[in-house]
Amino acid sequence: MDLTDRTEHLAFRQEVRQFLDKHKATAPEETAHSFRLSPRPYTDTVKAWQKLLVKNGYAGRTVPKAYGGYGAEPDILKNRIIADEFFAADIPQGLYSQGISMLVPTLLEHGTEEQKKTWIGPTIRGDVMWCQGYSEPNSGSDLASLQTSAIEDGDDFLINGSKIWTSSAHITPMIFCLVRTEPDASKYQGISYLIFPMDTPGIDVRPLQTMTGHPSFNEVFFTDVRVPKNAVVGGRGNGWKVANSTLKHERGMLSNANGSLERLNKISTLLKKEMLDGRPLWENKNLTDRFVSLQARVQAMRFHEMRLLTRTKDGKAPGLGDMICKLLGCELNHQLDALAIDALGEIGVLYDGIPSAKEDGIWQQWYMYDLGLIIGGGTAQIQKNIIAERGLDMPREPRHQKGS
Numbered sequence: 001m002d003l004t005d006r007t008e009h010l011a012f013r014q015e016v017r018q019f020l021d022k023h024k025a026t027a028p029e030e031t032a033h034s035f036r037l038s039p040r041p042y043t044d045t046v047k048a049w050q051k052l053l054v055k056n057g058y059a060g061r062t063v064p065k066a067y068g069g070y071g072a073e074p075d076i077l078k079n080r081i082i083a084d085e086f087f088a089a090d091i092p093q094g095l096y097s098q099g100i101s102m103l104v105p106t107l108l109e110h111g112t113e114e115q116k117k118t119w120i121g122p123t124i125r126g127d128v129m130w131c132q133g134y135s136e137p138n139s140g141s142d143l144a145s146l147q148t149s150a151i152e153d154g155d156d157f158l159i160n161g162s163k164i165w166t167s168s169a170h171i172t173p174m175i176f177c178l179v180r181t182e183p184d185a186s187k188y189q190g191i192s193y194l195i196f197p198m199d200t201p202g203i204d205v206r207p208l209q210t211m212t213g214h215p216s217f218n219e220v221f222f223t224d225v226r227v228p229k230n231a232v233v234g235g236r237g238n239g240w241k242v243a244n245s246t247l248k249h250e251r252g253m254l255s256n257a258n259g260s261l262e263r264l265n266k267i268s269t270l271l272k273k274e275m276l277d278g279r280p281l282w283e284n285k286n287l288t289d290r291f292v293s294l295q296a297r298v299q300a301m302r303f304h305e306m307r308l309l310t311r312t313k314d315g316k317a318p319g320l321g322d323m324i325c326k327l328l329g330c331e332l333n334h335q336l337d338a339l340a341i342d343a344l345g346e347i348g349v350l351y352d353g354i355p356s357a358k359e360d361g362i363w364q365q366w367y368m369y370d371l372g373l374i375i376g377g378g379t380a381q382i383q384k385n386i387i388a389e390r391g392l393d394m395p396r397e398p399r400h401q402k403g404s
């Protein structure tokens with residue numbers, strides 16, 4: 001793909017740069033990433049920045065105006081220019097979250113007109129946060145075996161059951177949730193996708209401490225939770241299809257080459273700044289060998305993304321290319337974090353709140369958190385199975401037979 005800017009794109013790049021020059025002073029210091037590391041409601045500064053981005057087409061860019069977006073025509077090169085210019089200026093491009101990055105595109109694809117009008121605008125502006133109620137204690141990788149039930153009762157469903165690993169459920173006012181509405185239908189047919197408020201009576205949220213030291217996910221229990229039937233997205237019993245649309249967007253959210261490059265650049269600064277026996281770490285052969293090998297992988301991810309961009313531009317589906325981004329990108333980030341921690345030597349094992357930890361212990365937090373992302377959104381093993389079976393045409397692994 002030829003990435004040289006054409007006249008229209010050159011002008012657009014200038015426009016983005018001018019916007020950044022004019023507004024950089026009001027950009028928040030906190031990034032979307034810091035809210036994911038330690039989930040909490042968005043601050044007013046972050047929300048004001050997000051609103052400015054939506055208004056100018058740098059967030060919610062292709063979301064129709066009728067639903068609160070900017071209403072631009074899809075243009076993948078412009079998207080790339082925006083991402084690259086914000087990255088080069090070291091300015092946060094805006095929020096990504098389960099609501100913004102996963103639910104909004106799902107609603108655009110499957111939601112009713114009323115659902116789109118009610119939820120998309122407030123979500124992309126950062127005013128409403130969402131959690132994702134998919135996993136259950138006995139249904140993770142085999143998600144379609146989920147058992148939380150929603151039984152019809154007049155104009156409502158009555159929900160009973162429980163979810164686990166529900167990120168941010170302790171702070172989000174809304175949930176998108178998979179439930180079984182047709183107990184007699186086959187495994188994939190009986191599921192529905194519901195959206196409802198977390199303060200509905202009968203919901204009990206219990207935070208779980210992760211190894212990051214922060215409560216980032218939760219157990220959620222439902223006892224006779226009454227939700228109106230019009231809370232179904234994409235039609236009753238059609239939830240598996242809708243859920244997969246959300247999962248596709250989740251994989252896209254969990255890794256991107258610019259994010260990996262940002263870490264690599266930070267490590268380069270770290271290796272040049274930190275000293276060992278009076279010499280900069282940059283001269284330590286073990287560390288630089290690891291650095292160069294990771295640098296090659298970051299570049300490979302960038303080229304892989306460009307290949308996907310070319311496919312999209314040519315009107316082709318990304319195929320399993322997105323899964324490769326999720327699988328390799330999340331593992332790559334974790335290995336980058338590990339290099340930074342090793343470079344910090346004995347200081348690398350200090351954690352949260354210890355004053356002598358370097359850079360507020362951010363590498364240690366990322367190291368713990370990024371391990372979770374290799375699991376969340378579908379584990380690395382499951383991604384490998386799918387890539388092998390559907391992408392490389394390898395034999396399917398034996399499936400568990402009912403009753404065996």
Ligand SMILES: Cc1cc2nc3c(=O)[nH]c(=O)nc-3n(C[C@H](O)[C@H](O)[C@H](O)COP(=O)(O)OP(=O)(O)OC[C@H]3O[C@@H](n4cnc5c(N)ncnc54)[C@H](O)[C@@H]3O)c2cc1C
Nearest residue numbers: 132133134135140141165166167372375376377378379381
């Ligand atoms: C940080 C984080 C955030 C999360 N956030 C959410 C959230 O917001 N909402 C939500 O619903 N869920 C969330 N999850 C849950 C996540 O989706 C599940 O943990 C994941 O799908 C795996 O399910 P499980 O934990 O039940 O593991 P299991 O499915 O029990 O798997 C256990 C191990 O067995 C392996 N395994 C299982 N089946 C196979 C197979 N067929 N072939 C090879 N290996 C296999 C897995 O790879 C894994 O290593 C989150 C998880 C993490 C870590």
